[in-house]
Amino acid sequence: MTPPSSPPSVRLPGRGRRRRRGTRALAVVTAVVCGSALAACSTSTAGPAETGTVRTVLNSDPSSFDPAQAQGQQTFQVASLLYDTLLRRDSDARLVGGLATDWATESASEFTFTIRDDATCSDGTPITASVVADSLRRLADPATESTWKSLVFGLGDVDVAADDRASTVRISLSEPFTTLPQGLAIPQSGIVCPAGIADAEALEAGSVAGAFSGPYTVQEAQQGLNYTFALREDYAAWPEFSTPLTGEPPRRLEIGVSTDQSTVANQILAGDLDLGQFADPDAVKRFTAQPDLHQYQVISATAYVVFNQREGRPFAGRPDLRRAVAQAINQEAFNAIFTKRTADVLTSVTPASFRCTNTDRSLLPEHDPDAASELLSDVSGVQLIGNTANRQFSGGADYLFAALTEAGAEVNMSKVDNATFWSTIAEGGSDWDIVFLGDLNSVGAISASLDRVIGPSVEDGGRNYSASDNPEGEAALAEGLASTDPEAQCDAFDRAQRTLFERSDIVPLAGSPLTYVTGPDLTVSVFDDYVDLATMRVGAE
Incomplete structure (x- = not known):
């Protein structure tokens, strides 16, 4: 598949002055509304092994498709699918390379990252050290008004320097901040590609086809109803976790919106959904006698x-x-x-x-x-x-x-x-x-x-x-x-x-x-108490 040459099926809010942080600027598509948000537009109960499609739900609409403006778990989960980070979490509190192949903590305020040479944006733009640095500078810029700047970089000034010849990014902090590598593994620090940085309002709406550095792109977004993400078949920047992933990534994700965990449980048991997230212990009990389903319990x-x-x-x-x-x-x-x-x-x-x-x-x-x-x-x-x-x-x-x-x-x-x-x-x-x-x-x-x-x-x-x-x-x-x-x-x-x-x-x-529950054909990786939805795999042994 070649990178998309046209934007996803969305209709943008009116252009003009950028909206304040926290306001909703999500896109609304003109496609036909499905009969049920929980069914996430699916017309078949066939599983992902047959269709390549995973069906799930979020408990709320994403607050933004701009990772720097993300608020709420459902938005972090979406960002982890659309944007790659320099590092990724692995088991036993370790970090593994994402867009970075190597990194060094030279002191509590000086860090260097080597950028992999095979990563591209969803419009085919190579992800160079400069592309990474531009995205990180944007996150650190007070004008972006991101609540995640201090979590990633601390409270001091941030200098990000790129060397495209050496494929390195150097981050210098005016105040020591030892957890910077961990911060560069959270979805909110996801690398936004140049096309997304060029249009902040459309980036929030998820309508910039070339904004994405991660494995998926936004195909459709119906606020309050459902969202569809498509796998980039040209994507090759999968991390090398300590336990290798098996199976194939879903080719398509259909995501509804619901807070009704009982109904979601019904959909899982009926095979209409492939992944559910449950905080209700009573809902979880319903899967006890279902050995074919996979359960992942985290705090x-x-x-x-x-x-x-x-x-x-x-x-x-x-x-x-x-x-x-x-x-x-x-x-x-x-x-x-x-x-x-x-x-x-x-x-x-x-x-x-x-x-x-x-x-x-x-x-x-x-x-x-x-x-x-x-x-x-x-x-x-x-x-x-x-x-x-x-x-x-x-x-x-x-x-x-x-x-x-x-x-x-x-x-x-x-x-x-x-x-x-x-x-x-x-x-x-x-x-x-x-x-x-x-x-x-x-x-x-x-x-x-x-x-x-x-x-x-x-x-x-x-x-x-x-x-x-x-x-x-x-x-x-x-x-x-x-x-x-x-x-x-x-x-x-x-x-x-x-x-x-x-x-x-x-x-x-x-x-x-x-508790995350997946169908028989679907697995997902858990790192300590963190579930990484980008590790969903179909047909894993």
């Missing part, structure tokens, strides 16, 4: 409460009120609703399996509803946002509303879909006071969750949703990120976590288990 995220501490909000400058919220919440009761006790309750922002995670439960306040009501009964106008990504997140929000209301607080709750939830809190100044995050730590390092609540706010180029002012925590986090000694690094991250507990900036809740 996909961690749930913890975050407060909006911007000036004028009820929890700003009030660690006593934040502590009262923690006392009002019963972790075990939340876990019973959220996971039906299939996950462990947390003692920090990451699971105990993450290196450097606090496990001292005595640092957390005990459940004490009477003490909580003494303070919360005088609090009014609290804005709670819930996430409807699935029944578990919706139920978790209901529990928080009930716990705070029973403690006497006046709480207004609104629920939104997953993409809107993340876009809303990423805007910084939005009207919210309390949320619980399902924090998807795709980097695999505790620092990538600590900076959700420590450091510069999202509106100031950081990742701190709360906009808290915590100088001691910031200093400890920066010290850990600058250290190459594992013991010293953990000591610094431990001090950063302690500031969160002392200030009651977070309320740890529980892990968020997720």
